[in-house]
Amino acid sequence: MKSKIEESFFDRVYSVVREIPYGKVTTYGTIARCIGSPQSARMVGWAMNNSHNLIPEVPAHRVVNRNGLLTGKNHFGNVELMQKLLQDEGIKVINDQIIDFNSHFWDPMSIY
DNA sequence: TGATTGACCAACT
């Protein structure tokens, strides 16, 4: 029998994503690495997909791939919504690509 | 209930 204190992979993902500060972005791989599964980056995106049903407070629009490309924009309902949200936070996005991505990048390890 | 897939990444050929 599993301990209730043991959180699922998804729960850990949500915990990290929720801590992303305003105007900052991070990547799937970085989050996956932060929770101890560097190669589970795909699951992070999968968690985002379910997050719409589970935790609407998760800023999924602040999570992009390692290239700073808005690969998950197709899952926001409106393709332009993700880009709009990022631009509203002061992040420049052109052609689904975050401009000066390294400057807006936020490392989840900073919460430790 | 087994097989497939899914918003990724890195290594290998």
Add this chain to the structure above:
DNA sequence: CAGTTGGCCAATC
């Protein structure tokens, strides 16, 4: 240099 493959966990078919 570009295309393929392996890996991870959970949900869907």
